[in-house]
Amino acid sequence: MQNVCERCKPGYNTTDDGLSCVCMPGTWHSCVSGSCTCLPCDKGMFCPGGWRQAKNYAPEDQKGQRLSCEQATVVDAASLINTTTIRANGLTTKSTGAKRPQDCVPMPGFYLASTGRNSQKAALCPKSTYSPGYGRIRQCLKCQSGTEEKPDANYAANVTDLLPPLNKTLRVNRTDVCQVGPGRYLVQNVVRDCPAGSFRTSWSQTTESSSRYCFTCPPGVTTNSTRATNQTACKVVAPGVSMNMSTLESAQLQALAGDNSLAGNDVALCPYGTYFPGGVIDSTTNTTCLTCPFNTTTQFLGAASINDCQIPPGYYIQVAAPGATMGNLTTCPTNVSGQGYYRSGWTSYTDITARDTNGTTACTACGAGILSDLTDIDELGGGNDTSKLVAGSSYSCYIQAGWGMVPAGVAADQTLQYSAVECSNNTYGVANRTYGLQSTPCKPCQRNLITLQPASTNYTQCVNPAGFGYSPGGATVCAPGTYTSQGSMQGCIACPAGRTTADNATLQTAITDCYVMPGYGVYNGTNGTSPWNFTTPVDTADKANLTVMPCPVGYYGEGGQLDSKCVQCNGTRTTQGEMSSSVDQCNRCPAGFEFTNSTGSCSACPAGKYQPGYLGNDAPGDTPNFGAGLSCLTCPTTLSVYISSNGTEKEFNSTGTTYRTGAASRDECIPKVAQLGIDVGTKFFDNDTLLDSVGASDFETCITAACTDQCCFVQFDYAYRKNGTGGPGTQKCRFKQMTPVTATSIASTSNLVYYKMLPSDAIAAASLGKVEAKAMSSGLYARCALPTDWAALSDTDQIGKRLLAAALPATDLALCKKRCDMMSVCWGFTVKGGQCMLRGGFDEQDVRSFFRNPADSTTQGW
Incomplete structure (x- = not known):
């Protein structure tokens, strides 16, 4: 019988001998109730698959096993495979169907402690490490520098802690595991210690904002070191800060609360006179600031050292x-x-x-x-x-x-x-x-100025001394005759006229120092009777203000006193001039007087003489020089010219006289006989019957014999051309005796005739052509009383020709004289019946008329 080969079921691989079917890697051979199949390898396990080298029909254990990741233990179909079991082992796979032990990876929170196939084992991440799992790491990742695991975190220390009832967690997440601890903070992904003066009390994940800052200690307070974890670490008070415990604790709580307003607050500084070097608050005094030694002080608040005490x-x-x-x-x-x-x-x-x-x-x-x-x-x-x-x-x-x-x-x-x-x-x-300390010397007063006391404070207290006048630049000694008072700050004041001072500045201080100068005297102009002799005031100031005038002629003033007066010379003596200063200067006679004996007394010049006073002629003794003021001088002889009987000019010398004794001027000299001016006329009277008449062979006899001392008028007819024959006729001398009137007071009913008293110097002494000068008036008039029998005459115009049609009032004789003086043809005027009539002369051939002044007068009665 021929054998037929069958193909292995899906999921199986044939062995190398082709005799057996084994599971493919990543699957395991599971038989349940006789039904076998290759199942995917469970998560947390690895399945290498059946043995390809198996021979002669591989046994079950070679057809494909599933092995635990931990130590490759076979896990049969009956074993419990779940998450809890896998978690307890700490190893797993990323997915089902794992084929190799290398596909086993630690779960989050674990690392590979051993990697051998049969010894592969996972271990829990230790403190402050973490593992996100699923990677074949041989050790857990460490927290970044500065971060660490929170001490009280609920992490498993062993696998049993993962089981109920503890159910602790694994160190899987860096954020959860690696935190910023108290006293530290994260900045720019670097963990730093909180600096001194700050603190942080909490644990914070790096993703939390709270991990990025520290709390600041209250102003003025710091910590002993960095990395402070509590507000109570803020106990070191800064130097110079004033604080007590109560204030500190309150500020700490505010800082813990994150009260940022504290940052802008000014701390209380130690007051002046205290200091604090920094440190904790003294528990005994419960304050920081210390008193400076000797109660000294500080230059600023917040002194930090005893050396700041100054x-x-x-x-x-x-x-x-x-x-x-x-x-x-x-x-x-x-x-x-x-x-x-x-x-x-x-x-x-x-x-x-x-x-x-x-x-x-x-x-x-x-x-x-x-x-x-x-x-x-x-x-x-x-x-x-x-x-x-x-x-x-x-x-x-x-x-x-x-x-x-x-x-x-x-x-x-x-x-x-x-x-x-x-x-x-x-x-x-x-x-x-x-x-301030600086050189401040005393300043001197200006030149010659003084102060009245020491410690003067201003240049205005520098004043002039007494007797020194002030001017810009200083003071100058007052010259004699000037004065200033102390402190007046004025220039020197001149003494009043006639006063002077001593030549001594200390005696030139006031007007009361101005004494009367020699040759001057105090004068009372209001005292008309005796301005040089009056009662002076008692008060010194009043005396100093008396008017001073030069001593006039005849007086002398010795001066030297405030009220020195001019003293009149003894007797009739006088001085050579004004301002005589000594009695010795009373060495002249006044005008009109002369020395008469050896005693030097003066007597009035007799009539016919004059003395003009001292005129600067210092002739010695009694030499009768003009102007010596010593001797009287005889009035000059006056020469008159008239026509003689034979028709020739003939001269007549008339002696001079004066109208008073004590004549002081040659102008007072008048001739005793003065010819009527030719411009006035040749005779006074037109009616010759009013005159007495005597025969006289010549004029001289007529004057000297016929006309006596009371004869006022003489008319001499020299009869040269009588009857027109050209031969001399019978000469006649006509004159009129009148009584001279010299009384000082004239009754208004008086009947008077006034005629000019011609000055001697005005009488010409030559021909008829010069005789008109004889009409010049001396300003004086002689007075004669009109004869009583003349008062009965109805017409007195025959006593001189009336020159004005209207009469002047006799009450104003000065006007009458003035009018006559102004008219050269006026020889005088008559006063009768209260009227004044100016008179001129009549013309008649061969007649010349003369004034025959009365006898010498001893008083000024004209």
Whole structure:
């Protein structure tokens, strides 16, 4: 019988001998109730397939087994193959139909601990590792640097932990396993320790935002180290921060809550005068800040070191004794024994030079006489209290108004020292209290100016001394005759006219120093009777203001007193001129007087003489020189010319006289006999019967014999051409005796005739052509009473020719004289019946008329 080969069922492979059918790799031989088949290899197992080398009909165990991934254990059909079993082993396959042990891979959370075919085994990932599974990894993946497994995570430590009731989890997911632990944070995929001053309390997955930051400690607080895991680690208070435990704990809770508002808050700093080097809060004092030694202070808030404790400007440490270690911060004294002190700049509390018992060595002395004041802001509390001041710089040193400051040497530290001086008289210092150390010398007053007291403060207190006049640039000694009062700041004032001063500036201070100059005297112009002799005031100022005038001629003034008067020369003596200053200058006679004896007394010049006074002629003795003021001079002789009986000119010399004694001028000299001017006429009277008549052979006899001392008018008819024959006729002498009137007061009812008294110098002494000058008036008129029998005549015009048609009122004799003086043809005027009538002469051939002035007069009664 021939054998027929059958083909293997699908899924089977034939063995090499072709005698048996075995399962293909990836399947296993399963026989259930005599029914066998090749089934796909279950997940978690591998099936290498039947043995192709089997011979003589392969036994069942060679037709295809399924093996567990772990240690290749045969798993028969009756064995339980499920997920739990596979999970417990930790090995599985990615899918069914696995063929080799190499197809076995660790499940998530496992790694291959052994890879041998029969020893292949999976193990749980250890702490802080993970495995996503399904890869033949020989070890689990480690967490990235800085991440780690949370200590209390529910991960299985062994396979039994995976079973109920524990049911722990596997380390499969990196995110779940590898977390950022407390005290650390993730930045740019790198885990870093929270820096000092921050903390993190929780575990966070790297995917969580909370893993990316740390919580910041409260402001002013830090940690002892990095990687702080709790807010309580924020217990190290920063240097200079002021804090107590209660405040700290409250701030820690805020920081834990993630209160970001804390970051912008200002911490409380240690106040001025305290410091804190940093660290934990002292449980005893429950505060951080420490008080500076000696109650010194700090320059800023938040001082961190005891070395920040310093002595501020204006302070020193007062100790009980030199070298003492206990003391207290004290302000520098301002004034001790007339000297001020200050201390500038900051210095350490350890500076022993800033320690003293009273501050006079620890603080800097301003200088002798220089005081100090509180001028600088007290920086003890940071300088915030501007109401409190200290002497904290050299600017605190000051000099008083009216003082100066000068260099006084160089100190050991090469700083320039100063001292204060009170400005002496005639200088001035600062105007007000002046601060700071600098050379401020007293300034001198301008030239010759003085001050009235020391410590003057301004140039305006420099004034002129008494007797010095002020002008820009200073004062100048007043010249004699001027004065100024002290402090007037005016120029020299001239003394009133006639006054002067001593040549001594100290005696030229006021108008009361202006005494009367020699040759002057006080004058009272209102006292018309005696302006040089009146009662002067008692008050000195009133005396100084009396008017002073030059002493007139006849007076002298010795001066030298406020009320010196002009004194009249004794008797009738006079002076050579005005402003005589001594009685010795009363050495001349006044005009009209002369020395008459050896005693030097003066008497009036008699009639016919005159004395014009002193006119600068210093002839010695009694030499009768004109202008010597010593002797009277005889009036000159006056020459008149008339026609004689034989028709020739003939001269007549008339002696001179005066109308009073004591004549002072040659102009007062008048001739005793004066010829009527030819322009007036040749005779006074047209009616010869009014005159007395005597025969006279010549004119001289007519004048000297017929006409006596009371004869006023003479008409002489020399009868040369009588009867037209050309020969001489009978000569006649006509004249009229009248009583001269010399009284000073004339009654309004008086009947008078006034005729001109011709001056001697106006009488010409030559021909008829010159005789008209004899009509010139001296301005004086002689008066004669009209005879009583003339008053009965109805027409008195025969006593001279009427020159004006209308009469003038006799009450105004000055007008009558003036009108007559202005008319050369007027020889005088008559006053009768209250009327004044100007009179001229009549013309008649061979007649010449003359005034025959009365006898010499001793009084001015004309």
